[in-house]
Amino acid sequence: MDLFKVLGSGARFNKKRFTDDISLFEPSNKLRKTNDTSDTQMDIMQEINFFHNSKSAIDETLGVTKDKKITKDVEKDQEEESINCYNDENEDEDDQAEEEPLVKDLNSMDDVKSFRKRHRIHIYGTDIPNPFSSFDDLESKYNFQPYICKNLKNSAYEKPTPIQMQAIPIMIHGRDLMAMAPTGSGKTLAYIIPMLHDLKGPEKIGYRALIISPTRELAQQIYREFKKMAVGKKFKVCMLTKATAATQAQTPHLREKFDILISTPLRLVHAIQQDIIELKNVRHLILDEADKLLELGFLEQTDEIFAACSNVKLQKALFSATFPSSVETLANDFMKDPIRVVIGLKNAATETIKQKLLYVGQEEGKLIAVRQLIQEGFKPPVLIFVQSIERAKELFHELIYDGINVDVIHSERTKAQRDSIILNLKQGKIWVLIATELMARGMDFKGVNLVINYDFPQSVQSYIHRIGRTGRAGRSGEAVTYYTKDDAPYLKSVVNVMKESGCEVPDWMLQLKNPSRESKKRLRKKPIERKTIDTRSTYDLKKMIRKKYVSNYLLLR
Known part of the structure; x- marks a missing residue:
C-alpha cells in the first residue's frame, strides 16, 4: 500500500479559482519553453524527496550552482569595448x-x-x-x-x-x-x-x-x-x-x-x-x-x-x-x-549595497516584519521609506511605542524640526528614521546601515535613490524592499536593477514579466492604494471615538 499516495489523494489545487494570483508570478512567454525540461526534472526529484531533506541532491542533479552571480555585458559605446557589470x-x-x-x-x-x-x-x-x-x-x-x-x-x-x-x-x-x-x-x-x-x-x-x-x-x-x-x-x-x-x-x-x-x-x-x-x-x-x-x-x-x-x-x-x-x-x-x-551601468545601484526582496503577504505583514527586525536586533541608523506623509505619520505612531528611538521627517515638519532630526540622526540619538520620497534625494546620511522600502517604490529611479542612502563612499550597506500581492506586477523592475548591480536573484524572479510602459506610467503618477497602518482593534477604535465624543459633549455644555 502506497501510504503517501493515500495521504495525498484528497488534496487538489483549484487553478481556475486562483488564476489571477498565479498569473502574477508566471514567467515571460519566451522562457516557458526553455524551462519545460528542467521543470520536469525538478518535479521528479521533488516527488521522491518526501521529507524535503535532499535539496543539495536536487541541485547537484540539475546542475544548479549555489550563490551564482549573474553577469551581463555592457553595450559597446562610441569609444570603448564592452565590460561586465561586475566581476567575481x-x-x-x-x-x-x-x-x-x-x-x-x-x-x-x-x-x-x-x-x-x-x-x-x-x-x-x-x-x-x-x-x-x-x-x-x-x-x-x-x-x-x-x-x-x-x-x-x-x-x-x-x-x-x-x-x-x-x-x-x-x-x-x-x-x-x-x-x-x-x-x-x-x-x-x-x-x-x-x-x-x-x-x-x-x-x-x-x-x-x-x-x-x-x-x-x-x-x-x-x-x-x-x-x-x-x-x-x-x-x-x-x-x-x-x-x-x-x-x-x-x-x-x-x-x-x-x-x-x-x-x-x-x-x-x-x-x-x-x-x-x-x-x-x-x-x-x-x-x-x-x-x-x-x-x-x-x-x-x-x-x-x-x-x-x-x-x-x-x-x-x-x-x-x-x-x-x-x-x-x-x-x-x-x-x-x-x-x-x-x-558603471545606467540606472543601476552601487555594488556595495546588499539588496533583498521580502514578500510580506498583505499590508499587515510589513509591520510584523519591521517589529521582527527590531526584536532580532539591528545596527542603527535605519531609514524606512513610505509613499506618503499620512503613512509616515501612521508608521511613526506604531513604532514609537516599541521601545526604540524613532522619528519621522517629511515636508509638513518645520525647518527647525527637520534640522534637529538630521542632527540627532548623525549624533546617534535617532535609531530609526521614517521618511517620504523626496528625502531620498541626495541627502548624505553618514553611516546608514540599512534602508527599508516599507512601501514599494513607484519607479526604478525612486528605488535607486532610496537605497542609495546606504552604501555610500565605498562603505557597505543593506536594502530590503517589502512587497505584497498588489506590488507583484511591478516586481521585475526592481529585480532588473538588482541583477545589473551584481546581486544574487532567484531564477523565478528573473523569469517574471516586465511591467508594461502604461502600467509603469500609471504607478509613477499615482501610488498603489494601501490600508491604513493601524494595529488597534475595532473595539479600541470604537472606544477611542466614544471617549472623544463624550469629551466634546462635555466641553459644549
Whole structure:
C-alpha cells in the first residue's frame, strides 16, 4: 500500500479559482519553453524527496550552482569595448591590485580607453577631455591653486572617484555636461572643485555660480561642502532662505558681494519675480538631482531660472544617479553640444549595497516584519521609506511605542524640526528614521546601515535613490524592499536593477514579466492604494471615538 499516495489523494489545487494570483508570478512567454525540461526534472526529484531533506541532491542533479552571480555585458559605446557589470571575487582583487599604482600620464588613446574601462567610465560626445588619476594632477597638470589641493587633503579625500576623474576635466574645458553616477560616488565634489578653480577668487560683481537642489536639506549639504572646499579664499557663498532673501531685498548692494548661490527652485523663482536676485552674471549653472528638477512638478520653475541666466558664456551641468530617457531628450534641447558621462551601468545601484526582496503577504505583514527586525536586533541608523506623509505619520505612531528611538521627517515638519532630526540622526540619538520620497534625494546620511522600502517604490529611479542612502563612499550597506500581492506586477523592475548591480536573484524572479510602459506610467503618477497602518482593534477604535465624543459633549455644555 502506497501510504503517501493515500495521504495525498484528497488534496487538489483549484487553478481556475486562483488564476489571477498565479498569473502574477508566471514567467515571460519566451522562457516557458526553455524551462519545460528542467521543470520536469525538478518535479521528479521533488516527488521522491518526501521529507524535503535532499535539496543539495536536487541541485547537484540539475546542475544548479549555489550563490551564482549573474553577469551581463555592457553595450559597446562610441569609444570603448564592452565590460561586465561586475566581476567575481578574484577579478575584484585583480582590479584593486591594478588600481593601486597611480597613472601619472595618459598619453595615448589606448591608455585613455584602458583607464576608462578599468574605472567603468562610459562617455558619449565629441572632443572629450582625457580623465586624470590623482588629485596631485590638479595642481601640476591643470594649474589649480594650492588651497584647493590643501582642502582636499584636510578633508581626507585621498584619490578621486571615477565621476570626479572625468567630470572635472570636462567642466574645466567649459563644456556642458550630463553626469550620471551611483549615489554616494562624489558627484557634489565633481562640480565644486572645477567651479572654484574657474572662479579663481571673490569678485564684487554679483552671483557667478548657481546650484539648484530639489530639497532644502540637500541645499544645506551642498553649502557646507562649498564652505569646506573654499577655505583659504574669501568666497561669499549664499544659501537662499527666507531670511537671506529678505536681507538682500532690504539692502540691494549686498547682492554684489556674493559669488555663489545655492537654492531650491521655488525659493529662487520667487526671489527673481520680486527682483531680489539677478542672475545675468552667472557662468556656471548646476542642477543637482537633475532628473527630479526636470520633472513636471519642477519644470516650469526650472525654465524660469534658465531664462534669468542670460550670460552667453553660461555653462550648464546636470548631475544625478538616474536619467530617464525623457529627461535626456529634454536636456539635449537646452544644452550646447553636451558630453554625457555614465559611471558603471545606467540606472543601476552601487555594488556595495546588499539588496533583498521580502514578500510580506498583505499590508499587515510589513509591520510584523519591521517589529521582527527590531526584536532580532539591528545596527542603527535605519531609514524606512513610505509613499506618503499620512503613512509616515501612521508608521511613526506604531513604532514609537516599541521601545526604540524613532522619528519621522517629511515636508509638513518645520525647518527647525527637520534640522534637529538630521542632527540627532548623525549624533546617534535617532535609531530609526521614517521618511517620504523626496528625502531620498541626495541627502548624505553618514553611516546608514540599512534602508527599508516599507512601501514599494513607484519607479526604478525612486528605488535607486532610496537605497542609495546606504552604501555610500565605498562603505557597505543593506536594502530590503517589502512587497505584497498588489506590488507583484511591478516586481521585475526592481529585480532588473538588482541583477545589473551584481546581486544574487532567484531564477523565478528573473523569469517574471516586465511591467508594461502604461502600467509603469500609471504607478509613477499615482501610488498603489494601501490600508491604513493601524494595529488597534475595532473595539479600541470604537472606544477611542466614544471617549472623544463624550469629551466634546462635555466641553459644549
